[in-house]
Amino acid sequence: MGTGSCNIVTETLTLSGVSKTFDARSPLRVIQDIDLSIREGEFVSLIGPSGCGKSTLLAILAGLLEPTSGTVRSADHPDKTLLGKIAYMPQKDLLLPWRSLLDNTIIGMEFGGWDRSTSRARALRLFPTFGLAGFEDYYPAHVSGGMRQRAAFLRTLLTDRSILLLDEPFGALDALTRANLQAWLLNLWESLETTIVLVTHDIEEALLLSDRICVMTERPGRIKEIITVPWDRPRTFSIVTAPEFTALRRTLLNSLYADQPFSPSEDSR
Numbered sequence: 001m002g003t004g005s006c007n008i009v010t011e012t013l014t015l016s017g018v019s020k021t022f023d024a025r026s027p028l029r030v031i032q033d034i035d036l037s038i039r040e041g042e043f044v045s046l047i048g049p050s051g052c053g054k055s056t057l058l059a060i061l062a063g064l065l066e067p068t069s070g071t072v073r074s075a076d077h078p079d080k081t082l083l084g085k086i087a088y089m090p091q092k093d094l095l096l097p098w099r100s101l102l103d104n105t106i107i108g109m110e111f112g113g114w115d116r117s118t119s120r121a122r123a124l125r126l127f128p129t130f131g132l133a134g135f136e137d138y139y140p141a142h143v144s145g146g147m148r149q150r151a152a153f154l155r156t157l158l159t160d161r162s163i164l165l166l167d168e169p170f171g172a173l174d175a176l177t178r179a180n181l182q183a184w185l186l187n188l189w190e191s192l193e194t195t196i197v198l199v200t201h202d203i204e205e206a207l208l209l210s211d212r213i214c215v216m217t218e219r220p221g222r223i224k225e226i227i228t229v230p231w232d233r234p235r236t237f238s239i240v241t242a243p244e245f246t247a248l249r250r251t252l253l254n255s256l257y258a259d260q261p262f263s264p265s266e267d268s269r
């Protein structure tokens with residue numbers, strides 16, 4: 001598992017010189033010259049200004065987009081496309097409204113060739129872990145946003161991929177629900193043998209969950225700084241009141257806003 005000091009050195013994903021340009025009416029370079037190695041069992045967050053290419057970079061990692069230049073290599077899938085090899089959870093839960101929560105969670109397994117009864121039995125065993133017990137037959141419209149997000153995350157995990165890509169999974173939720181799900185994800189991930197790459201705009205979320213935080217520049221997005229989060233695991237929410245947490249938060253704010261014409265206050269978001 002990942003630790004605050006990143007003792008695991010096996011690299012599971014390596015990006016070398018990755019750039020992406022979209023050609024529409026005029027070329028738009030979204031990310032440029034991204035070099036990054038992500039270690040096995042590590043939790044890495046991408047943070048940066050809106051429009052800097054964080055989601056584009058995640059889509060490239062998932063194999064949904066091809067880089068214009070540069071390479072993405074996976075230790076588990078050398079010389080192969082990553083499409084379908086890495087689990088990807090987009091910003092919205094994308095649950096199908098006509099399927100129950102249980103049947104939504106097994107969609108990835110069904111696409112993977114699992115039979116329906118085996119898929120349902122496997123998902124049912126995990127419903128209590130994800131706080132969904134008793135809601136198996138409910139439809140998405142009849143449960144809270146937090147429950148839908150947990151169902152979407154379970155659906156992602158059931159694909160049995162060793163790497164999870166999460167694109168602002170809690171960004172649309174209210175502050176209390178988001179905090180509860182951050183704590184839930186923190187506790188759950190620390191029991192899994194999984195590598196996670198998270199896109200977020202929430203500095204505290206990045207600090208609480210991550211082993212390393214990659215700060216990106218304005219578009220075209222480059223990685224301007226990688227900050228190692230020094231705290232060992234397991235972690236709890238009590239760490240957010242520690243002076244060292246506040247100091248590292250200030251460091252991140254200064255890195256994010258260094259090129260802006262104002263100096264963010266300590267309480268800026």
